[in-house]
Amino acid sequence: MTQEVPPPYTALTRHPMMPRVDHDEAARFNFLANFNRYLSGTIGAGNKLAYEKRVLPAFRAEHGRDPQHRNEIRKAMNRDPWHRMWSALKRNSMELRQHNGRQTTLRQLDQLDALARQFNAHSGQLELDPAVAQPHYQTAVDIHCQPGGYHTEERAGDVAAGANYDVGIFATTGGAMGALNDGGGAAVAEWAKRAHPDFRPKRILDIGATVGHNALPIAQAFPDAEVIAIDTAGASLRYGAARAAGLGVKNIRFVQASGEDLSRWPDGYFDWVQTTMFLHELSGKALPKVLGEASRVLAPGGLIFHIEQPEYSDAMPLYEQFMRDWDAFNNNEPFWSSMHAFDLKDVIARAGFPRDAQFEVGVRAVVDRTIFPDAPSGEAEDYGRAAVWNAYGAWKPLAQVAAA
Amino acid sequence: MSDDAPLDWIARAGKRAKGKRPEYFDDPAIDRLLSLATALASEVSVLRERLDTVERLLEAGGSLERRAIEEYVPDTAAGYERGVATKAYIARIMRGYQQEVEALEAADPPVQDWVEKLARE
Numbered sequence: 001m002t003q004e005v006p007p008p009y010t011a012l013t014r015h016p017m018m019p020r021v022d023h024d025e026a027a028r029f030n031f032l033a034n035f036n037r038y039l040s041g042t043i044g045a046g047n048k049l050a051y052e053k054r055v056l057p058a059f060r061a062e063h064g065r066d067p068q069h070r071n072e073i074r075k076a077m078n079r080d081p082w083h084r085m086w087s088a089l090k091r092n093s094m095e096l097r098q099h100n101g102r103q104t105t106l107r108q109l110d111q112l113d114a115l116a117r118q119f120n121a122h123s124g125q126l127e128l129d130p131a132v133a134q135p136h137y138q139t140a141v142d143i144h145c146q147p148g149g150y151h152t153e154e155r156a157g158d159v160a161a162g163a164n165y166d167v168g169i170f171a172t173t174g175g176a177m178g179a180l181n182d183g184g185g186a187a188v189a190e191w192a193k194r195a196h197p198d199f200r201p202k203r204i205l206d207i208g209a210t211v212g213h214n215a216l217p218i219a220q221a222f223p224d225a226e227v228i229a230i231d232t233a234g235a236s237l238r239y240g241a242a243r244a245a246g247l248g249v250k251n252i253r254f255v256q257a258s259g260e261d262l263s264r265w266p267d268g269y270f271d272w273v274q275t276t277m278f279l280h281e282l283s284g285k286a287l288p289k290v291l292g293e294a295s296r297v298l299a300p301g302g303l304i305f306h307i308e309q310p311e312y313s314d315a316m317p318l319y320e321q322f323m324r325d326w327d328a329f330n331n332n333e334p335f336w337s338s339m340h341a342f343d344l345k346d347v348i349a350r351a352g353f354p355r356d357a358q359f360e361v362g363v364r365a366v367v368d369r370t371i372f373p374d375a376p377s378g379e380a381e382d383y384g385r386a387a388v389w390n391a392y393g394a395w396k397p398l399a400q401v402a403a404a
Numbered sequence: 405m406s407d408d409a410p411l412d413w414i415a416r417a418g419k420r421a422k423g424k425r426p427e428y429f430d431d432p433a434i435d436r437l438l439s440l441a442t443a444l445a446s447e448v449s450v451l452r453e454r455l456d457t458v459e460r461l462l463e464a465g466g467s468l469e470r471r472a473i474e475e476y477v478p479d480t481a482a483g484y485e486r487g488v489a490t491k492a493y494i495a496r497i498m499r500g501y502q503q504e505v506e507a508l509e510a511a512d513p514p515v516q517d518w519v520e521k522l523a524r525e
Contacts, residue, residue: 005487010477022474023457024450031449034490038498046505053508082504088428088435089501092442099418106413141423154416332423371480 006033006175011371013179016246017119017159017239019105019112019167028100032093032171039090040382050082051319070312070321070337074329077322091330094145094172101168102147105160116159116242126241128234129256135232137283141332144172150210151233162211162239169213173385176365177213178372180247183365184276184307184389185214189221190366191391192272192303201225201271205297207259207290208278211240212252214307218274219244219252225271227252230259259290268299276307277389280339287339291351298396304353305393307363309383312340324383344392353394361391445497449490456486 009026012018021029055076059067067073077083105112120126134151142149146165154160169181177183192199202225206215209229219227231237234256241254257264259275259282273294282290294304312321321340328337349355365388381388429435457476461468478486495502 003484003488003491005484005491008478008483008486011483023454023476027450027453028446030453030486030490031446031494034487035446035494038491038494042495043498043501043505046501046508049505049508053511082508084428085438085501087426088438089442091426091428092439095421095439096443096446098421102417102419103413106411106417109411109413139422142421145421145423147419147421149422154411330426332421334423 004037006030006037007371009033009170009175011175011179012170012181015180015243017112017115017163017166017243019108019163021104021167025100025104028096029168029171032097032100033175036090036093036171036382036385037174039086039093040385041380043086044380044382046082047077047086047323048319050080051077055080055083067318070318070325073318073322074325087326087330090326091145094331097168097171098146098164100171101164102160104167105164106154109154109158109160109163112160112163112239113158115246116238117157119242119245120238123241123245123250125245125250125253126237127253127255128237130234132232132234132256132258135258135260135283135286137281137286137335138232141334143281143332144327145332148235149233150231150236153235157238158235159239159242161233161235162237162243165236166211166213166239166243174382175372176367176386178365178367180213180216182213182217183367183372184363185217186366187363187389188214188274188276188305188307188391189217191361191363192218192305193221195361196303199303201303203270204228204272204274205230205262205265205270205294206274206276207294208275208281209240209254210236212244212254214276215252215274216244216247216249219249223251225251228255228270229253230255230257232256232258259293260286262293262297265297267296268302269297270302271299272303272305273298274305277309279306279308279344280333280336282339283335284338287342288347288350291347295352295396300396300398302396303393304348304396305391306344306348307389307391308344309340310390311342311344326383348392348394353396357397358392358394361393363389363391445494448497449493452489452493453486456489 009029059076138149138151148161150161152161166181169177178186201222204218204225204227206227206229209215209231210233212229215227215229229240229252237254237256244252279287298304309324324340325337327333345355345358348358427435454473457473460482461472461476
């Protein structure tokens, strides 16, 4: 009988900037990739069973009605012994991933820093601006339990934050993101090529790019375009720029800037503004600002494309909303819950993209299926980590030019 | 730049993430013990995988240098076999959890009920 198992860690591409892993470091990630699938797949069903068999009946007995909000379910489930144990296991798995990644990265940080400095000095693909402040929504907690977040330096000018992110994301996603952990960006590029074969963007902006996993495939798919990948976190950009140079992708630059303030770029400068799994890391006030700026720098006829987890619409069962919300409370994703409760289409509309200019498509990671498996979906989906997303897109109306 | 300052990678790697950690159990000792058990489970898996590497290299070459272990890259078939072995290992150590899920589905009465019932029927 064939078994569904993650690919071995050694199937990842060892690009020049990727931290080297010894035998046991790879084996630790192999364990976690497999273990995470077990938690979300094999025993993940226990959560729904606990809910239906005892938590929901107890709630009905106590309140004389069904839960009306995912928060009510969360409060009730957080008292359930099964859900507590399952959550504790999952939290530990996240912490192990970080610890393993940091050990691997920090023990060789001298070499990684030296290599990055070399790449970045020669490529001209990195532009840091120390005046860019880290927004409070990035520093309130360390997002997805990565110690120091995306932005903290271990020492001046180091690449640890980006390197740790790159070396361990395999474990978090169960190996579903492909050999370069770029299945998301590859999916975006593939969609653009397939759905809009005549689209020839000259300038592309990726906001919240971190190490550029998802921006690089776009740059590779559109070699004549100039891609600018921005982030507030210099510690991640340093690694990302060196990673791109190491992979020989030259038409991309990593620029330290905030999506809330794109004032260095004029109106209508870009033909495509992209965000990939980024909007949920903002705040209620920052989200419309970022989308407003994205709209301003986008040329009429240009594309905005946001890859996100699906929003919590009324059609989504409350129990699923509660499960998708796990990361907000257990994996340091503080904007996750409120973000996915927004009507994103409405926020996009207010940023200047009327509903009839918008579209929504489902996107699944594009990876080499001979080595990297399809991401589990449905009941076994690892909510928040599965390589399946919703994309919210819009074409900027040409009419806005006339109206302006 | 402080490149010359030695970096204590073991101490620094264990840094906690900012943000209060949820307390999953009423007794914090259980939280700590579960962290220990999860890490040990991972390390046993690592040992098993290392032994598998040693066995494969010995079988292929009759003797080996330690460097060969560090540089070992399983081919597709070996990668799959090791993935299955890890999956089966996880299933063994996680039996208690998996059977709790099964019990949630079945909802057996306590065996004591049967003891009393069978004495009567």
